Amino acid sequence: MTLRNRWRKILSYLMLSLTGVCAVVAVVMLFLILGYLVFNGWRSVDWDFLTKLPKPPGEVGGGMGNAIVGSLQIVLLAALIGLPIGFLAGVYLAEYGGHTFAFLVRYMADLLNGIPSIVIGIFAWTVVVVPMHHFSALAGGLALAVMLIPITARSTEQFLVSVPQTLREGALALGASQWKAIATVVVPAAYRGIATGMILGVARIAGETAPLLFTSLNNQFWSAGWSQPTASLPVMIYTYATAPYPDWHRQAWAAGMVLLLLVLVANVAARLILSRGISVQR
Amino acid sequence: MTMSTANLPSANSAAGKTAAPLGKLKAVNLNFYYGAYQALHGISLAVPANRITALIGPSGCGKSTFLRTLNRISETIRNTRVEGEVLLDDENVLEVDVTALRRRVGMVFQKSNPFPKSIFDNVAYGLKVNGFRGSLQEAVQHSLQRAALWEEVKDKLHKSAYALSGGQQQRLCIARALAVDPEVLLLDEPCSALDPIATAKIEDLLFALKDQCTIVIVTHNMQQAARVADRTGFFLLGKLIEYNTTEIIFKTPAKQETEDYITGRFG
Numbered sequence: 001m002t003l004r005n006r007w008r009k010i011l012s013y014l015m016l017s018l019t020g021v022c023a024v025v026a027v028v029m030l031f032l033i034l035g036y037l038v039f040n041g042w043r044s045v046d047w048d049f050l051t052k053l054p055k056p057p058g059e060v061g062g063g064m065g066n067a068i069v070g071s072l073q074i075v076l077l078a079a080l081i082g083l084p085i086g087f088l089a090g091v092y093l094a095e096y097g098g099h100t101f102a103f104l105v106r107y108m109a110d111l112l113n114g115i116p117s118i119v120i121g122i123f124a125w126t127v128v129v130v131p132m133h134h135f136s137a138l139a140g141g142l143a144l145a146v147m148l149i150p151i152t153a154r155s156t157e158q159f160l161v162s163v164p165q166t167l168r169e170g171a172l173a174l175g176a177s178q179w180k181a182i183a184t185v186v187v188p189a190a191y192r193g194i195a196t197g198m199i200l201g202v203a204r205i206a207g208e209t210a211p212l213l214f215t216s217l218n219n220q221f222w223s224a225g226w227s228q229p230t231a232s233l234p235v236m237i238y239t240y241a242t243a244p245y246p247d248w249h250r251q252a253w254a255a256g257m258v259l260l261l262l263v264l265v266a267n268v269a270a271r272l273i274l275s276r277g278i279s280v281q282r
Numbered sequence: 283m284t285m286s287t288a289n290l291p292s293a294n295s296a297a298g299k300t301a302a303p304l305g306k307l308k309a310v311n312l313n314f315y316y317g318a319y320q321a322l323h324g325i326s327l328a329v330p331a332n333r334i335t336a337l338i339g340p341s342g343c344g345k346s347t348f349l350r351t352l353n354r355i356s357e358t359i360r361n362t363r364v365e366g367e368v369l370l371d372d373e374n375v376l377e378v379d380v381t382a383l384r385r386r387v388g389m390v391f392q393k394s395n396p397f398p399k400s401i402f403d404n405v406a407y408g409l410k411v412n413g414f415r416g417s418l419q420e421a422v423q424h425s426l427q428r429a430a431l432w433e434e435v436k437d438k439l440h441k442s443a444y445a446l447s448g449g450q451q452q453r454l455c456i457a458r459a460l461a462v463d464p465e466v467l468l469l470d471e472p473c474s475a476l477d478p479i480a481t482a483k484i485e486d487l488l489f490a491l492k493d494q495c496t497i498v499i500v501t502h503n504m505q506q507a508a509r510v511a512d513r514t515g516f517f518l519l520g521k522l523i524e525y526n527t528t529e530i531i532f533k534t535p536a537k538q539e540t541e542d543y544i545t546g547r548f549g
Binding site (some may be wrong): 176184189 | 355358393398455459
Protein backbone atom coordinates (compact mmCIF):
# COMPACT_ATOMS: atom_id res chain seq x y z
CA MET A 1 0.00 0.00 0.00
CA THR A 2 2.80 2.40 0.90
CA LEU A 3 4.61 1.35 -2.25
CA ARG A 4 1.52 2.11 -4.25
CA ASN A 5 1.15 5.48 -2.57
CA ARG A 6 4.77 6.31 -3.26
CA TRP A 7 4.30 5.38 -6.92
CA ARG A 8 1.25 7.62 -7.10
CA LYS A 9 3.20 10.50 -5.67
CA ILE A 10 6.04 9.97 -8.12
CA LEU A 11 3.64 9.78 -11.07
CA SER A 12 1.82 12.90 -9.95
CA TYR A 13 5.13 14.71 -9.57
CA LEU A 14 6.30 13.52 -13.01
CA MET A 15 3.15 14.68 -14.75
CA LEU A 16 3.29 18.02 -13.00
CA SER A 17 6.90 18.47 -14.10
CA LEU A 18 6.02 17.50 -17.68
CA THR A 19 3.26 20.10 -17.94
CA GLY A 20 5.56 22.69 -16.35
CA VAL A 21 8.38 21.95 -18.82
CA CYS A 22 6.00 22.23 -21.78
CA ALA A 23 4.67 25.54 -20.47
CA VAL A 24 8.22 26.83 -20.21
CA VAL A 25 9.05 25.62 -23.75
CA ALA A 26 5.99 27.42 -25.13
CA VAL A 27 6.93 30.67 -23.44
CA VAL A 28 10.63 30.37 -24.33
CA MET A 29 9.77 30.09 -28.03
CA LEU A 30 7.73 33.24 -27.80
CA PHE A 31 10.47 35.12 -25.99
CA LEU A 32 13.12 33.94 -28.44
CA ILE A 33 11.10 35.28 -31.36
CA LEU A 34 10.27 38.54 -29.62
CA GLY A 35 13.82 38.97 -28.35
CA TYR A 36 15.37 38.36 -31.74
CA LEU A 37 12.92 40.75 -33.36
CA VAL A 38 13.55 43.50 -30.83
CA PHE A 39 17.31 42.91 -30.91
CA ASN A 40 17.39 43.35 -34.70
CA GLY A 41 14.64 45.88 -35.02
CA TRP A 42 14.99 48.50 -32.34
CA ARG A 43 18.15 50.15 -33.73
CA SER A 44 16.47 50.74 -37.08
CA VAL A 45 13.25 52.27 -35.85
CA ASP A 46 13.85 56.00 -36.04
CA TRP A 47 11.88 59.05 -37.05
CA ASP A 48 12.85 58.67 -40.70
CA PHE A 49 11.66 55.09 -40.75
CA LEU A 50 8.27 56.06 -39.31
CA THR A 51 7.65 59.06 -41.55
CA LYS A 52 9.64 58.83 -44.80
CA LEU A 53 8.81 57.05 -48.04
CA PRO A 54 10.92 54.11 -49.24
CA LYS A 55 14.05 54.93 -51.26
CA PRO A 56 14.58 53.27 -54.66
CA PRO A 57 16.37 49.89 -54.59
CA GLY A 58 20.05 50.17 -53.75
CA GLU A 59 19.83 53.55 -52.02
CA VAL A 60 20.31 53.62 -48.26
CA GLY A 61 17.79 55.29 -45.94
CA GLY A 62 14.17 56.19 -46.34
CA GLY A 63 11.38 54.66 -44.34
CA MET A 64 8.01 52.97 -44.36
CA GLY A 65 5.62 55.74 -43.35
CA ASN A 66 3.33 54.83 -46.22
CA ALA A 67 3.23 51.16 -45.19
CA ILE A 68 2.43 52.01 -41.59
CA VAL A 69 -0.48 54.21 -42.64
CA GLY A 70 -1.51 51.66 -45.27
CA SER A 71 -1.56 48.81 -42.76
CA LEU A 72 -3.67 50.86 -40.35
CA GLN A 73 -6.01 51.72 -43.22
CA ILE A 74 -6.44 48.13 -44.39
CA VAL A 75 -6.82 46.70 -40.88
CA LEU A 76 -9.31 49.40 -39.95
CA LEU A 77 -11.41 48.59 -42.99
CA ALA A 78 -11.22 44.87 -42.22
CA ALA A 79 -12.27 45.53 -38.62
CA LEU A 80 -15.18 47.75 -39.67
CA ILE A 81 -16.52 45.04 -41.96
CA GLY A 82 -15.46 41.90 -40.14
CA LEU A 83 -16.13 42.66 -36.47
CA PRO A 84 -19.85 43.56 -36.70
CA ILE A 85 -20.66 40.67 -39.01
CA GLY A 86 -18.62 38.22 -36.98
CA PHE A 87 -20.09 39.49 -33.72
CA LEU A 88 -23.71 39.25 -34.85
CA ALA A 89 -23.12 35.84 -36.37
CA GLY A 90 -21.63 34.75 -33.05
CA VAL A 91 -24.70 36.05 -31.21
CA TYR A 92 -26.89 34.07 -33.59
CA LEU A 93 -24.90 30.88 -33.06
CA ALA A 94 -24.92 31.19 -29.28
CA GLU A 95 -28.42 32.52 -28.66
CA TYR A 96 -30.76 31.72 -31.51
CA GLY A 97 -29.14 28.90 -33.45
CA GLY A 98 -31.30 25.89 -34.14
CA HIS A 99 -29.67 22.52 -34.50
CA THR A 100 -29.05 21.98 -38.19
CA PHE A 101 -28.44 25.49 -39.45
CA ALA A 102 -26.23 26.53 -36.54
CA PHE A 103 -24.24 23.33 -36.91
CA LEU A 104 -23.68 24.13 -40.57
CA VAL A 105 -22.66 27.72 -39.90
CA ARG A 106 -20.32 26.68 -37.10
CA TYR A 107 -18.79 24.03 -39.29
CA MET A 108 -18.30 26.43 -42.19
CA ALA A 109 -16.77 29.02 -39.87
CA ASP A 110 -14.26 26.48 -38.60
CA LEU A 111 -13.52 25.45 -42.14
CA LEU A 112 -13.03 29.06 -43.18
CA ASN A 113 -10.70 29.53 -40.20
CA GLY A 114 -8.57 26.71 -41.50
CA ILE A 115 -8.38 27.82 -45.12
CA PRO A 116 -4.88 28.92 -46.12
CA SER A 117 -4.91 32.69 -46.11
CA ILE A 118 -3.47 32.84 -49.63
CA VAL A 119 -6.67 31.22 -50.92
CA ILE A 120 -8.65 34.03 -49.33
CA GLY A 121 -6.33 36.45 -51.12
CA ILE A 122 -7.14 34.79 -54.44
CA PHE A 123 -10.84 34.95 -53.60
CA ALA A 124 -10.67 38.71 -52.93
CA TRP A 125 -8.61 39.13 -56.09
CA THR A 126 -11.34 37.40 -58.08
CA VAL A 127 -14.31 39.28 -56.64
CA VAL A 128 -12.79 42.75 -56.16
CA VAL A 129 -9.51 43.24 -58.02
CA VAL A 130 -10.55 41.68 -61.33
CA PRO A 131 -13.86 43.59 -61.73
CA MET A 132 -12.23 46.87 -60.61
CA HIS A 133 -9.14 46.33 -62.78
CA HIS A 134 -7.14 47.63 -59.82
CA PHE A 135 -5.25 46.40 -56.84
CA SER A 136 -6.65 48.38 -53.93
CA ALA A 137 -6.75 48.94 -50.18
CA LEU A 138 -10.42 48.04 -50.46
CA ALA A 139 -9.62 44.57 -51.77
CA GLY A 140 -7.00 44.07 -49.07
CA GLY A 141 -9.40 45.14 -46.34
CA LEU A 142 -12.04 42.83 -47.69
CA ALA A 143 -9.68 39.87 -47.81
CA LEU A 144 -8.70 40.43 -44.20
CA ALA A 145 -12.36 40.92 -43.22
CA VAL A 146 -13.16 37.51 -44.69
CA MET A 147 -10.55 36.07 -42.35
CA LEU A 148 -11.76 38.07 -39.38
CA ILE A 149 -15.43 37.08 -39.59
CA PRO A 150 -15.13 33.40 -38.59
CA ILE A 151 -12.55 34.19 -35.90
CA THR A 152 -14.83 36.78 -34.31
CA ALA A 153 -17.97 34.68 -34.73
CA ARG A 154 -16.51 31.66 -32.98
CA SER A 155 -14.89 33.54 -30.13
CA THR A 156 -18.03 35.64 -29.55
CA GLU A 157 -20.10 32.47 -29.52
CA GLN A 158 -17.85 30.81 -26.98
CA PHE A 159 -17.91 33.72 -24.57
CA LEU A 160 -21.69 34.04 -24.86
CA VAL A 161 -22.23 30.35 -24.27
CA SER A 162 -20.23 30.62 -21.04
CA VAL A 163 -22.68 33.18 -19.64
CA PRO A 164 -24.76 31.33 -17.02
CA GLN A 165 -28.22 30.36 -18.24
CA THR A 166 -29.66 31.74 -14.98
CA LEU A 167 -28.82 35.28 -16.11
CA ARG A 168 -30.83 34.83 -19.32
CA GLU A 169 -33.72 33.39 -17.35
CA GLY A 170 -33.52 36.24 -14.85
CA ALA A 171 -33.90 38.80 -17.61
CA LEU A 172 -36.65 36.89 -19.44
CA ALA A 173 -38.55 36.41 -16.19
CA LEU A 174 -38.74 40.19 -15.82
CA GLY A 175 -40.55 40.51 -19.11
CA ALA A 176 -37.56 41.25 -21.33
CA SER A 177 -37.83 39.99 -24.88
CA GLN A 178 -35.14 37.59 -25.99
CA TRP A 179 -33.33 40.28 -27.96
CA LYS A 180 -33.53 42.71 -25.03
CA ALA A 181 -32.16 40.09 -22.66
CA ILE A 182 -29.27 39.39 -24.99
CA ALA A 183 -28.48 43.05 -25.60
CA THR A 184 -28.78 44.25 -22.01
CA VAL A 185 -27.68 41.28 -19.91
CA VAL A 186 -26.01 38.47 -21.81
CA VAL A 187 -23.69 40.48 -24.06
CA PRO A 188 -22.70 42.93 -21.30
CA ALA A 189 -21.93 39.95 -19.07
CA ALA A 190 -19.56 38.59 -21.71
CA TYR A 191 -18.32 41.81 -23.26
CA ARG A 192 -14.83 41.58 -21.87
CA GLY A 193 -14.23 38.19 -23.36
CA ILE A 194 -15.89 39.17 -26.61
CA ALA A 195 -13.79 42.32 -26.92
CA THR A 196 -10.61 40.43 -26.07
CA GLY A 197 -11.45 37.91 -28.77
CA MET A 198 -11.96 40.76 -31.21
CA ILE A 199 -8.62 42.36 -30.35
CA LEU A 200 -6.82 39.06 -30.75
CA GLY A 201 -8.59 38.54 -34.07
CA VAL A 202 -7.55 41.96 -35.34
CA ALA A 203 -4.00 41.37 -34.13
CA ARG A 204 -3.98 38.07 -35.96
CA ILE A 205 -5.08 39.53 -39.31
CA ALA A 206 -2.83 42.59 -38.95
CA GLY A 207 0.16 40.34 -39.54
CA GLU A 208 -1.23 38.49 -42.55
CA THR A 209 0.80 38.82 -45.72
CA ALA A 210 -0.60 36.33 -48.20
CA PRO A 211 -4.11 37.80 -48.57
CA LEU A 212 -2.58 41.21 -49.35
CA LEU A 213 -0.21 40.06 -52.07
CA PHE A 214 -2.96 39.86 -54.68
CA THR A 215 -5.21 42.53 -53.29
CA SER A 216 -3.63 45.69 -51.94
CA LEU A 217 -0.30 44.76 -53.53
CA ASN A 218 2.29 47.39 -52.64
CA ASN A 219 3.08 50.99 -53.34
CA GLN A 220 6.27 53.02 -53.21
CA PHE A 221 4.32 56.15 -52.43
CA TRP A 222 1.53 57.33 -50.13
CA SER A 223 -1.67 55.59 -51.11
CA ALA A 224 -3.78 57.68 -53.47
CA GLY A 225 -7.06 56.39 -52.06
CA TRP A 226 -9.09 53.32 -51.10
CA SER A 227 -9.27 52.14 -54.70
CA GLN A 228 -5.51 52.32 -55.27
CA PRO A 229 -2.67 49.91 -54.52
CA THR A 230 -1.55 50.43 -50.93
CA ALA A 231 1.61 49.52 -49.08
CA SER A 232 1.31 47.47 -45.88
CA LEU A 233 3.84 46.37 -43.29
CA PRO A 234 3.54 42.60 -43.83
CA VAL A 235 3.99 42.91 -47.58
CA MET A 236 6.90 45.31 -47.03
CA ILE A 237 8.53 42.84 -44.67
CA TYR A 238 8.11 40.12 -47.27
CA THR A 239 9.51 42.30 -50.08
CA TYR A 240 12.38 43.77 -48.10
CA ALA A 241 13.43 40.56 -46.37
CA THR A 242 13.74 38.70 -49.68
CA ALA A 243 15.60 41.54 -51.45
CA PRO A 244 19.42 41.43 -51.84
CA TYR A 245 20.14 44.77 -50.10
CA PRO A 246 21.44 44.76 -46.49
CA ASP A 247 19.76 48.09 -45.75
CA TRP A 248 16.40 46.61 -46.76
CA HIS A 249 16.97 43.67 -44.38
CA ARG A 250 17.54 46.18 -41.60
CA GLN A 251 14.30 47.94 -42.48
CA ALA A 252 12.40 44.64 -42.65
CA TRP A 253 13.38 44.00 -39.02
CA ALA A 254 12.27 47.49 -38.14
CA ALA A 255 8.93 46.93 -39.88
CA GLY A 256 8.42 43.71 -37.92
CA MET A 257 9.13 45.60 -34.75
CA VAL A 258 6.66 48.36 -35.59
CA LEU A 259 3.95 45.85 -36.45
CA LEU A 260 4.55 44.15 -33.12
CA LEU A 261 4.36 47.44 -31.27
CA LEU A 262 1.11 48.42 -32.98
CA VAL A 263 -0.49 45.14 -31.97
CA LEU A 264 0.90 45.44 -28.46
CA VAL A 265 -0.35 48.98 -27.99
CA ALA A 266 -3.83 48.06 -29.24
CA ASN A 267 -3.86 45.08 -26.91
CA VAL A 268 -2.76 46.95 -23.81
CA ALA A 269 -5.07 49.88 -24.48
CA ALA A 270 -8.06 47.60 -24.95
CA ARG A 271 -7.27 45.66 -21.80
CA LEU A 272 -7.03 48.85 -19.78
CA ILE A 273 -10.40 49.99 -21.05
CA LEU A 274 -11.92 46.58 -20.43
CA SER A 275 -10.63 46.25 -16.89
CA ARG A 276 -13.35 48.63 -15.73
CA GLY A 277 -16.91 47.49 -15.06
CA ILE A 278 -18.39 44.49 -13.31
CA SER A 279 -17.57 40.99 -14.42
CA VAL A 280 -19.82 37.97 -14.06
CA GLN A 281 -19.80 36.02 -10.85
CA ARG A 282 -19.68 32.27 -11.29
CA MET B 283 -38.71 43.17 11.44
CA THR B 284 -38.94 40.16 13.72
CA MET B 285 -36.47 37.40 13.08
CA SER B 286 -38.34 34.83 15.09
CA THR B 287 -40.10 32.16 13.13
CA ALA B 288 -41.60 30.39 16.14
CA ASN B 289 -44.81 32.38 15.98
CA LEU B 290 -45.28 31.96 12.28
CA PRO B 291 -47.07 28.62 11.90
CA SER B 292 -49.94 29.64 14.17
CA ALA B 293 -50.39 33.01 12.49
CA ASN B 294 -50.23 31.24 9.22
CA SER B 295 -52.77 28.56 9.90
CA ALA B 296 -55.17 31.22 11.13
CA ALA B 297 -54.89 32.89 7.77
CA GLY B 298 -55.35 29.55 6.05
CA LYS B 299 -58.71 29.03 7.70
CA THR B 300 -60.34 32.05 6.11
CA ALA B 301 -61.81 30.85 2.87
CA ALA B 302 -59.61 32.16 0.09
CA PRO B 303 -60.97 32.43 -3.43
CA LEU B 304 -59.33 29.60 -5.32
CA GLY B 305 -58.07 30.37 -8.74
CA LYS B 306 -55.83 33.38 -9.20
CA LEU B 307 -53.71 30.90 -11.07
CA LYS B 308 -55.00 27.54 -12.20
CA ALA B 309 -53.39 24.60 -13.90
CA VAL B 310 -55.80 22.31 -15.68
CA ASN B 311 -54.70 18.84 -16.64
CA LEU B 312 -51.16 19.96 -17.38
CA ASN B 313 -48.68 17.61 -19.05
CA PHE B 314 -45.08 18.56 -19.72
CA TYR B 315 -42.50 16.80 -21.84
CA TYR B 316 -38.74 17.09 -22.16
CA GLY B 317 -38.43 15.53 -25.60
CA ALA B 318 -40.07 12.14 -25.23
CA TYR B 319 -39.82 12.12 -21.45
CA GLN B 320 -43.00 13.13 -19.69
CA ALA B 321 -42.11 15.16 -16.60
CA LEU B 322 -45.61 16.19 -15.51
CA HIS B 323 -48.71 14.01 -15.60
CA GLY B 324 -52.09 15.74 -15.64
CA ILE B 325 -51.46 18.34 -12.95
CA SER B 326 -54.58 20.26 -11.89
CA LEU B 327 -54.10 22.78 -9.13
CA ALA B 328 -55.64 26.13 -8.21
CA VAL B 329 -53.60 28.77 -6.42
CA PRO B 330 -55.61 31.17 -4.24
CA ALA B 331 -55.01 34.90 -4.49
CA ASN B 332 -52.98 36.61 -1.76
CA ARG B 333 -51.93 33.36 -0.20
CA ILE B 334 -48.69 31.44 -0.09
CA THR B 335 -48.83 28.09 -1.80
CA ALA B 336 -45.94 25.69 -1.26
CA LEU B 337 -44.99 22.82 -3.55
CA ILE B 338 -43.00 20.07 -1.90
CA GLY B 339 -41.64 16.72 -2.98
CA PRO B 340 -38.38 14.85 -3.53
CA SER B 341 -35.81 15.92 -6.16
CA GLY B 342 -36.93 15.28 -9.69
CA CYS B 343 -40.61 15.08 -8.79
CA GLY B 344 -41.54 17.86 -11.21
CA LYS B 345 -42.33 20.66 -8.77
CA SER B 346 -39.78 23.04 -10.30
CA THR B 347 -40.83 22.06 -13.80
CA PHE B 348 -44.41 22.82 -12.86
CA LEU B 349 -43.45 26.20 -11.43
CA ARG B 350 -41.53 27.06 -14.60
CA THR B 351 -44.53 26.36 -16.80
CA LEU B 352 -46.54 28.99 -14.89
CA ASN B 353 -44.57 31.90 -16.37
CA ARG B 354 -43.50 29.90 -19.42
CA ILE B 355 -39.81 30.24 -18.55
CA SER B 356 -39.79 26.51 -19.34
CA GLU B 357 -39.84 27.51 -22.99
CA THR B 358 -36.21 28.61 -22.79
CA ILE B 359 -35.27 24.93 -22.86
CA ARG B 360 -35.40 23.52 -26.35
CA ASN B 361 -37.42 20.53 -27.31
CA THR B 362 -40.01 20.80 -24.57
CA ARG B 363 -43.76 20.61 -24.93
CA VAL B 364 -46.77 21.55 -22.80
CA GLU B 365 -50.28 20.14 -22.94
CA GLY B 366 -53.25 21.42 -20.99
CA GLU B 367 -53.97 24.86 -19.67
CA VAL B 368 -52.58 27.37 -17.21
CA LEU B 369 -55.11 30.07 -16.39
CA LEU B 370 -54.20 33.42 -14.90
CA ASP B 371 -57.43 35.15 -13.94
CA ASP B 372 -59.16 32.67 -16.27
CA GLU B 373 -56.97 33.67 -19.21
CA ASN B 374 -54.86 30.95 -20.78
CA VAL B 375 -51.22 31.93 -20.32
CA LEU B 376 -50.17 29.74 -23.20
CA GLU B 377 -52.06 32.09 -25.50
CA VAL B 378 -51.06 35.52 -24.15
CA ASP B 379 -47.94 37.44 -25.10
CA VAL B 380 -45.12 35.87 -23.14
CA THR B 381 -43.37 39.11 -22.13
CA ALA B 382 -46.66 40.58 -20.88
CA LEU B 383 -47.27 37.37 -18.92
CA ARG B 384 -43.87 37.54 -17.24
CA ARG B 385 -44.49 41.11 -16.13
CA ARG B 386 -47.53 39.82 -14.27
CA VAL B 387 -45.91 36.64 -13.00
CA GLY B 388 -42.48 37.31 -11.51
CA MET B 389 -39.91 34.70 -10.59
CA VAL B 390 -37.09 34.22 -8.12
CA PHE B 391 -34.62 31.45 -8.84
CA GLN B 392 -32.91 28.82 -6.75
CA LYS B 393 -29.48 30.36 -7.03
CA SER B 394 -29.52 34.11 -6.74
CA ASN B 395 -28.81 35.52 -10.18
CA PRO B 396 -28.16 39.24 -9.96
CA PHE B 397 -27.02 40.76 -13.24
CA PRO B 398 -23.42 41.93 -13.46
CA LYS B 399 -24.58 45.49 -12.85
CA SER B 400 -24.95 47.82 -9.91
CA ILE B 401 -27.56 47.20 -7.22
CA PHE B 402 -29.59 50.09 -8.58
CA ASP B 403 -29.46 48.87 -12.16
CA ASN B 404 -30.47 45.39 -11.09
CA VAL B 405 -33.67 46.64 -9.50
CA ALA B 406 -34.32 49.13 -12.28
CA TYR B 407 -33.83 46.53 -15.00
CA GLY B 408 -37.39 45.23 -15.15
CA LEU B 409 -38.72 48.78 -15.11
CA LYS B 410 -36.45 49.86 -17.93
CA VAL B 411 -37.22 46.95 -20.25
CA ASN B 412 -40.91 47.51 -19.66
CA GLY B 413 -40.73 51.19 -20.62
CA PHE B 414 -41.38 52.55 -17.13
CA ARG B 415 -42.01 56.29 -17.09
CA GLY B 416 -41.56 57.91 -13.74
CA SER B 417 -38.93 58.25 -11.09
CA LEU B 418 -36.66 55.24 -11.25
CA GLN B 419 -35.04 56.45 -8.04
CA GLU B 420 -38.32 56.23 -6.13
CA ALA B 421 -39.37 52.96 -7.72
CA VAL B 422 -36.03 51.34 -6.90
CA GLN B 423 -36.15 52.57 -3.31
CA HIS B 424 -39.70 51.33 -2.91
CA SER B 425 -38.84 47.88 -4.26
CA LEU B 426 -35.79 47.58 -2.05
CA GLN B 427 -37.89 48.59 0.93
CA ARG B 428 -40.50 45.97 0.08
CA ALA B 429 -37.71 43.41 -0.06
CA ALA B 430 -36.39 44.63 3.31
CA LEU B 431 -33.03 45.40 1.80
CA TRP B 432 -33.10 49.18 1.62
CA GLU B 433 -31.42 49.88 4.95
CA GLU B 434 -28.54 47.57 4.10
CA VAL B 435 -27.82 48.92 0.63
CA LYS B 436 -28.98 52.54 0.54
CA ASP B 437 -25.41 53.84 0.76
CA LYS B 438 -24.02 51.60 -1.96
CA LEU B 439 -26.69 51.55 -4.64
CA HIS B 440 -24.12 52.06 -7.36
CA LYS B 441 -21.79 49.32 -6.19
CA SER B 442 -21.74 45.92 -7.87
CA ALA B 443 -24.55 43.59 -6.86
CA TYR B 444 -21.90 40.93 -6.39
CA ALA B 445 -20.54 42.79 -3.38
CA LEU B 446 -23.62 41.63 -1.42
CA SER B 447 -23.82 38.45 0.64
CA GLY B 448 -25.75 35.44 -0.66
CA GLY B 449 -28.86 36.26 1.38
CA GLN B 450 -28.74 39.90 0.34
CA GLN B 451 -28.33 38.88 -3.31
CA GLN B 452 -31.41 36.73 -3.07
CA ARG B 453 -33.40 39.59 -1.52
CA LEU B 454 -32.06 41.81 -4.29
CA CYS B 455 -33.49 39.34 -6.79
CA ILE B 456 -36.80 39.51 -4.96
CA ALA B 457 -36.65 43.33 -5.05
CA ARG B 458 -35.90 43.12 -8.76
CA ALA B 459 -38.92 40.91 -9.31
CA LEU B 460 -41.13 43.16 -7.18
CA ALA B 461 -40.11 46.28 -9.05
CA VAL B 462 -42.43 45.48 -11.95
CA ASP B 463 -45.25 44.92 -9.45
CA PRO B 464 -46.18 41.34 -10.38
CA GLU B 465 -49.54 39.88 -9.43
CA VAL B 466 -47.97 36.50 -8.80
CA LEU B 467 -44.50 35.75 -7.47
CA LEU B 468 -42.97 32.33 -8.17
CA LEU B 469 -40.04 31.25 -6.01
CA ASP B 470 -38.00 28.20 -6.93
CA GLU B 471 -36.28 26.98 -3.75
CA PRO B 472 -35.19 30.53 -2.95
CA CYS B 473 -33.50 29.58 0.32
CA SER B 474 -31.70 26.41 -0.66
CA ALA B 475 -28.31 28.14 -0.65
CA LEU B 476 -28.93 30.32 2.40
CA ASP B 477 -28.21 29.97 6.09
CA PRO B 478 -31.08 29.87 8.63
CA ILE B 479 -30.88 33.58 9.42
CA ALA B 480 -31.04 34.65 5.78
CA THR B 481 -33.81 32.09 5.28
CA ALA B 482 -35.82 33.55 8.15
CA LYS B 483 -35.51 37.00 6.63
CA ILE B 484 -36.87 35.79 3.34
CA GLU B 485 -39.72 33.96 5.03
CA ASP B 486 -40.65 37.09 6.96
CA LEU B 487 -40.58 38.92 3.69
CA LEU B 488 -42.98 36.47 2.06
CA PHE B 489 -45.47 37.08 4.84
CA ALA B 490 -45.23 40.79 4.36
CA LEU B 491 -45.73 40.44 0.63
CA LYS B 492 -48.74 38.24 0.48
CA ASP B 493 -51.18 41.09 1.01
CA GLN B 494 -50.07 42.44 -2.33
CA CYS B 495 -49.36 39.40 -4.40
CA THR B 496 -50.00 35.72 -4.77
CA ILE B 497 -46.98 33.58 -3.92
CA VAL B 498 -46.06 30.10 -5.09
CA ILE B 499 -42.92 28.66 -3.52
CA VAL B 500 -41.15 25.42 -4.35
CA THR B 501 -39.19 24.12 -1.43
CA HIS B 502 -37.16 21.11 -0.40
CA ASN B 503 -37.54 22.09 3.15
CA MET B 504 -40.75 20.75 4.70
CA GLN B 505 -40.40 22.89 7.81
CA GLN B 506 -40.31 25.89 5.52
CA ALA B 507 -43.53 24.82 3.81
CA ALA B 508 -45.13 24.26 7.21
CA ARG B 509 -43.99 27.67 8.40
CA VAL B 510 -44.94 29.84 5.50
CA ALA B 511 -47.59 28.21 3.35
CA ASP B 512 -51.35 28.49 3.51
CA ARG B 513 -51.73 25.60 1.12
CA THR B 514 -49.31 22.86 0.21
CA GLY B 515 -49.11 20.51 -2.73
CA PHE B 516 -47.12 17.30 -2.64
CA PHE B 517 -45.53 16.12 -5.91
CA LEU B 518 -44.13 12.68 -6.59
CA LEU B 519 -42.83 11.30 -9.88
CA GLY B 520 -44.43 14.03 -11.94
CA LYS B 521 -47.86 13.71 -10.33
CA LEU B 522 -49.62 15.92 -7.85
CA ILE B 523 -50.36 13.42 -5.09
CA GLU B 524 -52.18 15.68 -2.70
CA TYR B 525 -53.05 19.35 -2.43
CA ASN B 526 -54.77 20.92 0.53
CA THR B 527 -54.35 23.42 3.32
CA THR B 528 -50.92 23.15 4.90
CA GLU B 529 -52.46 22.07 8.19
CA ILE B 530 -54.21 19.09 6.65
CA ILE B 531 -51.19 18.08 4.56
CA PHE B 532 -48.93 18.05 7.60
CA LYS B 533 -51.34 16.80 10.23
CA THR B 534 -53.83 14.53 8.53
CA PRO B 535 -52.74 13.79 4.96
CA ALA B 536 -55.17 11.68 2.99
CA LYS B 537 -52.60 9.75 0.99
CA GLN B 538 -50.12 7.23 2.29
CA GLU B 539 -47.31 8.63 0.06
CA THR B 540 -47.78 12.10 1.52
CA GLU B 541 -47.60 10.79 5.05
CA ASP B 542 -44.50 8.75 4.24
CA TYR B 543 -42.76 11.79 2.80
CA ILE B 544 -43.83 14.17 5.56
CA THR B 545 -42.73 11.81 8.27
CA GLY B 546 -39.41 11.24 6.56
CA ARG B 547 -39.91 7.64 5.61
CA PHE B 548 -38.48 8.39 2.18
CA GLY B 549 -37.37 11.31 0.06
